[in-house]
Amino acid sequence: MLKIQPSTLYSVVSDTTSIRLSESYYRYDNVEEIHITFDTDMYMYCVIARVNVLGKLSQCRLWIDEEGNVDSYQCHRLFETKQRDSSIVSYERDCPWCNEESACGDIGAVLLKLAALPDETIPFHYISEKRLSQEEKEKRRQEEYRKQQRNRMLAFGKTMLREQKRAYENKIVSLTQHQQYELQPELAYDHVDEKLYVSFRIGAQKKYVLKDIETFLERIENHIHYKYGKQLEFVHCMEAFDERSRKQISLLKQWCEERQQATWNIMDIIMAIHVLHVHLLCQKMK
Ligand SMILES: [Zn+2]
Numbered sequence: 001m002l003k004i005q006p007s008t009l010y011s012v013v014s015d016t017t018s019i020r021l022s023e024s025y026y027r028y029d030n031v032e033e034i035h036i037t038f039d040t041d042m043y044m045y046c047v048i049a050r051v052n053v054l055g056k057l058s059q060c061r062l063w064i065d066e067e068g069n070v071d072s073y074q075c076h077r078l079f080e081t082k083q084r085d086s087s088i089v090s091y092e093r094d095c096p097w098c099n100e101e102s103a104c105g106d107i108g109a110v111l112l113k114l115a116a117l118p119d120e121t122i123p124f125h126y127i128s129e130k131r132l133s134q135e136e137k138e139k140r141r142q143e144e145y146r147k148q149q150r151n152r153m154l155a156f157g158k159t160m161l162r163e164q165k166r167a168y169e170n171k172i173v174s175l176t177q178h179q180q181y182e183l184q185p186e187l188a189y190d191h192v193d194e195k196l197y198v199s200f201r202i203g204a205q206k207k208y209v210l211k212d213i214e215t216f217l218e219r220i221e222n223h224i225h226y227k228y229g230k231q232l233e234f235v236h237c238m239e240a241f242d243e244r245s246r247k248q249i250s251l252l253k254q255w256c257e258e259r260q261q262a263t264w265n266i267m268d269i270i271m272a273i274h275v276l277h278v279h280l281l282c283q284k285m286k
Contacts, residue, residue: 002036002122003032004043004068004115012070012111015102022108025053031113034126039063044071045122047114050078051106052131058095058106073098073107167223170235179204181234183245198270200248205233217253248273 014018025031033050047062057078063071075095080088097104117126184201202209202216208228210216219226219236227233238246251273 001035001119002047002064002068002124004064004111006112006115008068008070009108009111009270010198012073012103013105018097018105018108019103021105022112025051025105025109026112026116029128029130031109031127032131034110034113034117034124036122036124038122044165047110049110049113051109053106057163059092059112060109062107062108070111072104075104075107122238170223170225171237171239173235179240180208180242181232181240181245182242183210185248187270196270198273202228203232208232213252214256217256218247220249 009019009022013022028049030053031049032052033047037046038044039046042063043066045064045066047064049060049062051058051060057080059076059078061074063073065071068166075098076092077095078090078092080090082088090261095106096106098107113126113217117124155237181202181204184207186201189195190197200210200213202210206229215238219222220238223235223237225233225235238249241249248280
């Protein structure tokens with residue numbers, strides 16, 4: 001059993017400022033952790049303590065004989081730095097306030113705490129209430145974070161399911177509508193640019209100008225309900241178009257996919273649509 005008297009402080013800490021700090025650190029419960037073992041080789045108690053003064057950490061080691069006299073001590077300031085990859089690297093430096101004549105306030109506070117500890121069997125481990133509540137807070141914070149993550153995942157899953165369900169319902173609706181729409185290509189020659197342009201109109205009786213081909217293809221891909229105007233709104237899917245339009249859509253898809261590799265130009269698509277028209281016309285005449 002390690003027995004320490006409060007007066008032991010004065011045999012180790014002689015500097016008046018350090019004595020004042022020792023008492024203050026002890027009063028503010030700055031000694032966070034103490035671990036006591038008995039070293040059978042040295043025949044002494046080995047005390048390792050962690051002191052936290054407003055976030056400034058230090059580690060104190062004391063060797064104390066069976067009579068409670070401090071044989072020697074060591075004190076290091078602990079530093080932790082956050083790396084770019086957010087890992088934490090810690091290092092230590094010798095305490096500037098500990099010297100041959102006097103130990104620092106941290107060591108003094110540990111001695112006062114040791115004197116106040118109840119008699120316990122060795123090895124003995126002490127954690128301050130403050131530290132415990134910090135650990136508890138951190139644990140609760142992590143638990144709350146995990147709960148939020150879980151809820152976010154659940155909500156995301158529900159949204160996914162809802163969207164899939166809507167797309168499926170839209171497709172069913174469009175299939176039961178039996179209405180078929182047409183995609184009508186229009187060629188125009190610009191005399192200023194000296195270029196041929198192709199554009200598309202979409203609809204049944206009344207046709208609307210298709211403003212963006214890629215968005216249009218996305219609507220088909222995702223079975224989106226879209227309103228072009230008063231007389232045209234429907235759920236997009238391949239089945240909603242007549243046969244000729246479907247072939248044009250396939251060509252447009254191919255053009256969009258390959259456009260980045262620049263294997264198609266606008267002339268290719270005009271030619272392809274033209275060939276398709278002739279081909280279908282021939283089929284009709286047969
Ligand atoms: Zn020190």
